[in-house]
Amino acid sequence: MxxxxxxxxxxxxxxxxxxxxxxxxxxxxxxxxRERIPNLSxxxxxxRKSATLVGVKDDEGFRCGTFxxxxxxxxxxxxxxxxxxxxxxxxxxxxxxxxxxxRDYWWRAVAVDTDKYTAHAEIDFDNGYFLRAFxxxxxxxxxxxxxxxxxxxxxxxxxxxxxxxxxSDVQIITGCTSPGLGRGLHIGISEFFVKKNAKLTxxxxxRWAPGVDVRPRAVAIVEDNATFTNNYICLNPLRTLxxxxxxxxxxxxxxxxxxxxxxxxxxSRMDVGGRVVLLGRNSRGHVVTRCVAKGxxxxxxxxxxxxxxxxxxxxxxxxxxxDDANIYAIPMLDGLVKDCELSHEAAVGKIREEDLWYLMSRxxxxxxxxxxxxxxxxxxxxxxxPRELEDEVKGVAExxxxxxx
Amino acid sequence: xxxxQRPPGESQVVWGGDVMxxxxxxWVSIGEKKILKGIELAVGDEETxxxxxxxxxxxxxxxxxxxxxxxxxxxxxxxxxDNKDMTALPIHERAKLGIxxxxxxxxxxxxxKLRDIxxxxxxxxxxxxxxAYLNQxxxxxxxxxxxxxxxxxRSELAQLFAMKPKLLLLDEIDSGVDIESMELxxxxxxxxxxxxxALIITHLGYILNYVxxxxxxxxxxxxxxxxxxxxxxxxxxxxxxxxEV
Numbered sequence: 040m041x042x043x044x045x046x047x048x049x050x051x052x053x054x055x056x057x058x059x060x061x062x063x064x065x066x067x068x069x070x071x072x073r074e075r076i077p078n079l080s081x082x083x084x085x086x087r088k089s090a091t092l093v094g095v096k097d098d099e100g101f102r103c104g105t106f107x108x109x110x111x112x113x114x115x116x117x118x119x120x121x122x123x124x125x126x127x128x129x130x131x132x133x134x135x136x137x138x139x140x141x142r143d144y145w146w147r148a149v150a151v152d153t154d155k156y157t158a159h160a161e162i163d164f165d166n167g168y169f170l171r172a173f174x175x176x177x178x179x180x181x182x183x184x185x186x187x188x189x190x191x192x193x194x195x196x197x198x199x200x201x202x203x204x205x206x207s208d209v210q211i212i213t214g215c216t217s218p219g220l221g222r223g224l225h226i227g228i229s230e231f232f233v234k235k236n237a238k239l240t241x242x243x244x245x246r247w248a249p250g251v252d253v254r255p256r257a258v259a260i261v262e263d264n265a266t267f268t269n270n271y272i273c274l275n276p277l278r279t280l281x282x283x284x285x286x287x288x289x290x291x292x293x294x295x296x297x298x299x300x301x302x303x304x305x306x307s308r309m310d311v312g313g314r315v316v317l318l319g320r321n322s323r324g325h326v327v328t329r330c331v332a333k334g335x336x337x338x339x340x341x342x343x344x345x346x347x348x349x350x351x352x353x354x355x356x357x358x359x360x361x362d363d364a365n366i367y368a369i370p371m372l373d374g375l376v377k378d379c380e381l382s383h384e385a386a387v388g389k390i391r392e393e394d395l396w397y398l399m400s401r402x403x404x405x406x407x408x409x410x411x412x413x414x415x416x417x418x419x420x421x422x423x424x425p426r427e428l429e430d431e432v433k434g435v436a437e438x439x440x441x442x443x444x
Numbered sequence: 445x446x447x448x449q450r451p452p453g454e455s456q457v458v459w460g461g462d463v464m465x466x467x468x469x470x471w472v473s474i475g476e477k478k479i480l481k482g483i484e485l486a487v488g489d490e491e492t493x494x495x496x497x498x499x500x501x502x503x504x505x506x507x508x509x510x511x512x513x514x515x516x517x518x519x520x521x522x523x524x525x526d527n528k529d530m531t532a533l534p535i536h537e538r539a540k541l542g543i544x545x546x547x548x549x550x551x552x553x554x555x556x557k558l559r560d561i562x563x564x565x566x567x568x569x570x571x572x573x574x575x576a577y578l579n580q581x582x583x584x585x586x587x588x589x590x591x592x593x594x595x596x597x598r599s600e601l602a603q604l605f606a607m608k609p610k611l612l613l614l615d616e617i618d619s620g621v622d623i624e625s626m627e628l629x630x631x632x633x634x635x636x637x638x639x640x641x642a643l644i645i646t647h648l649g650y651i652l653n654y655v656x657x658x659x660x661x662x663x664x665x666x667x668x669x670x671x672x673x674x675x676x677x678x679x680x681x682x683x684x685x686x687x688e689v
Contacts, residue, residue, distance in 0.1 A: 329555075357554075391551070392514075392515075393551050394551050394553045394556075396513050396514070396535055397547065397550060397551050397553065397587075398553070398556070398561070399534070399535035399536040399539070400511055400513075400535050400536075400538075400539055400544075400545050400547075401539060401561050401564060401565075401603060401607065402536055402539040402540055402564060402565070402607065403536055403564070404534075404536045405534075405536075408536075411556055411560060412553065412555065412556060414555070415553070415554065415555025415556040415557070415560070415586075416554065416555045417555070418555045
């Protein structure tokens with residue numbers, strides 16, 4: 040591990056290429072040690088309610104397993120009966136101890152010296168989840184993960200490792216939240232390995248607080264005939280957010296879908312991208328962003344396709360602006376070989392008056408019509424989730440959007 | 445309620461009867477352009493009126509003005525609905541009073557489902573869709589996104605079926621609809637009109653094969669040029685064209 044540590048030390052002050060630069064010394068590293076709980080119903084009521092709002096069900100109904108980290112402590116992890124041998128869930132610290140081979144994946148997708156945040160996650164490592172779907176396992180119920188911040192002023196630096204072994208098919212729903220936190224920093228390193236013929240759908244719902252900074256760093260490696268879908272939903276105000284997940288479609292016929300649904304309100308500054316690198320023959324990518332900015336929020340919606348192999352990909356970005364907010368849509372197409380086929384469409388603007396009038400003619404007042412349009416704009420229906428999970432995510436998203444409106 | 449046929453320009457408002465909609469000396473412009481120039485019209489309770497006229501005469505403008513679409517500026521005149529002055533009311537208040545407009549050119553609204561709108565008025569969304577000859581699947585589709593011309597018209601009717609307005613404004617509901625669909629929709633519309641008032645705008649007149657109208661008006665250059673029995677008016681138009689009537 041010293042090699043990573045050395046690189047991290049050298050990158051300790053390395054400013055990220057995007058997003059507001061944060062002074063990491065402003066965040067405390069002293070988090071209270073939390074005890075494990077036997078099940079999620081033992082969570083305090085308000086924590087349980089907050090977890091529900093990011094898709095984490097305390098009764099584990101319609102879930103194959105659960106991981107719950109509170110600040111720096113892993114307080115619960117389980118695989119439900121009937122799913123043992125199909126999936127495994129544990130903290131990354133445990134996984135590093137249990138399996139020597141985990142080191143082969145560690146910092147393999149994300150470079151430890153990408154910026155000060157990746158470096159910080161190595162130097163001050165606070166756990167995270169290790170998830171693995173076994174070869175050929177088709178898991179009908181999603182796994183649920185929760186990264187919860189409760190202690191004011193701390194940084195939570197998690198490093199997650201997600202492996203979908205050959206031929207597996209797995210859904211993951213991750214909820215990250217920090218209800219009522221005055222200040223805080225969440226750094227989340229996520230390395231995804233989607234092996235041959237595997238399908239991994241990862242849906243992340245973020246619900247932070249207006250004083251919280253968030254810096255996820257995620258990279259996926261997608262092999263032959265594999266599909267990786269990354270859905271990111273952030274509908275509540277926060278201080279600053281910057282992420283630019285990247286999927287390397289290394290394999291033949293590999294597919295990467297990177298979808299984001301964002302609602303920036305208050306003074307939120309969101310900088311969210313999605314990058315697909317086409318390398319394998321007939322690899323495909325979609326980067327889809329739907330965003331609404333209101334109040335004094337600023338959203339940068341980025342998308343990049345790098346065509347290095349014979350593949351095709353598309354960026355689709357739409358943004359609605361209200362009040363004094365700003366949206367910057369920045370699609371980039373890098374065609375590096377003649378056999379790639381890359382395209383984009385981006386549209387940013389206010390709600391069209393004729394749409395409002397039309398809905399008002401059906402009996403809605405202007406505010407109600409606006410709300411219906413915004414909720415529709417941020418519809419999780421674009422995420423391609425199975426019906427039951429989609430209904431759940433819709434419920435969560437509708438509540439969050441309603442609050443923000 | 446009886447309407448006397450009057451020469452163009454003379455008031456057609458009949459006072460004292462059960463009038464659903466009264467339009468008095470209505471002047472409307474879009475920006476600097478004057479479109480309607482002194483419209484007088486009264487639609488009685490449970491009456492169906494037909495408005496015909498050449499392109500650009502101001503037919504849609506009249507429907508949009510009755511609905512209260514802000515881009516149509518009322519320069520002069522008064523609109524009364526169900527004994528209430530609605531000249532200054534916003535769109536949604538008019539809808540709540542009981543006015544329903546089937547738009548000629550309805551917008552695509554991404555993310556807003558047809559079901560979202562229908563369910564504002566009724567829980568029986570699937571029944572409403574089938575009444576408008578739309579598959580249930582249309583309920584889950586974004587409003588007008590990828591709809592054919594005929595499907596758009598059906599979607600408009602479905603929404604009105606759900607709203608159950610007292611007065612229907614049907615703006616070119618028969619354009620872009622194939623004959624078989626028109627027959628089905630026409631019959632459904634005719635039965636829906638029972639007990640309601642309607643102002644039907646039609647360029648081609650197809651819908652009149654299925655819907656019984658009480659009175660027809662020809663709109664020319666922003667004015668009602670002629671009113672009378674629908675069959676007589678249409679006959680005159682067929683014989684002489686709009687300009688000669």
